[in-house]
Amino acid sequence: MEQKDISQAVIRRMPRYYRFLGELLDEGVERISSNDLSNRMQVTASQIRQDLNNFGGFGQQGYGYNVQFLYDEIGKILGLNEKHNIIVIGAGNLGQALANYVKFEKLGFVITALFDVNPELKGKKIRGIEIHMLDELDEYCKDNPVDIAALTMPKAEADLTAQRLVGLGIKAFWNFAHVDLNISDQDVVVENVHLSESLMQLSYNIVKNKNS
Numbered sequence: 001m002e003q004k005d006i007s008q009a010v011i012r013r014m015p016r017y018y019r020f021l022g023e024l025l026d027e028g029v030e031r032i033s034s035n036d037l038s039n040r041m042q043v044t045a046s047q048i049r050q051d052l053n054n055f056g057g058f059g060q061q062g063y064g065y066n067v068q069f070l071y072d073e074i075g076k077i078l079g080l081n082e083k084h085n086i087i088v089i090g091a092g093n094l095g096q097a098l099a100n101y102v103k104f105e106k107l108g109f110v111i112t113a114l115f116d117v118n119p120e121l122k123g124k125k126i127r128g129i130e131i132h133m134l135d136e137l138d139e140y141c142k143d144n145p146v147d148i149a150a151l152t153m154p155k156a157e158a159d160l161t162a163q164r165l166v167g168l169g170i171k172a173f174w175n176f177a178h179v180d181l182n183i184s185d186q187d188v189v190v191e192n193v194h195l196s197e198s199l200m201q202l203s204y205n206i207v208k209n210k211n212s
């Protein structure tokens with residue numbers, strides 16, 4: 001299925017569909033109408049139909065959606081039917097917290113190694129996942145499949161490290177460092193995660209509510 005023309009706005013909504021459908025499956029719900037899904041998700045039924053029509057629909061007139069089928073199809077759209085090996089660069093508070101979180105694995109995201117420059121961390125394991133020194137990065141990437149690099153290191157070195165990782169064939173970055181990566185390679189994808197931006201948005205809405 002060709003996904004290139006689908007807007008990022010639609011793609012950004014897909015994980016939420018996936019989460020709600022997963023909850024329905026946990027509750028034993030086998031099928032759901034777009035109206036019921038709409039009530040549950042607080043999204044209009046027409047938005048749901050429009051979103052899913054981007055991928056060929058999946059609904060049946062008078063039946064609604066088969067929850068398992070839709071869940072599996074959205075999972076495929078999001079690439080969750082494949083395993084993604086992640087290395088974490090920067091094994092401090094955030095890097096270790098990511099490595100400690102077991103549920104990424106349920107979605108197929110497996111953290112296979114952490115890297116750091118602090119010799120005190122060398123060989124230490126987080127939930128069985130080893131912390132390597134950064135100078136072992138080239139060898140590790142040559143010997144092991146790596147799909148995603150999570151950057152949880154200080155921002156000063158993040159861009160340079162990302163360039164090095166691109167040179168080692170890494171095509172996807174989960175960037176937590178507060179810096180925009182300067183990557184020109186069109187094949188490389190970057191997802192920036194900034195919790196502070198989310199907090200600023202929350203703060204804006206708090207202020208707005210106070211003033212209204």
Ligand code: NAI
Pocket residue numbers: 089090091092093094095115116117118134151152153154155157161175176177178193194195196
């Ligand atoms: P931390 O100080 O606990 O950990 C940073 C780790 O990176 C340390 O272990 C340090 O030895 C290592 N490091 C330093 N230079 C390195 C290099 N060149 N290569 C590999 N590792 C290196 O800091 P924390 O709290 O874990 O934060 C890490 C980064 O994530 C910071 O840049 C911080 O600003 C950012 N951050 C981003 C958030 C977000 O929402 N995007 C939230 C929290 C932190």
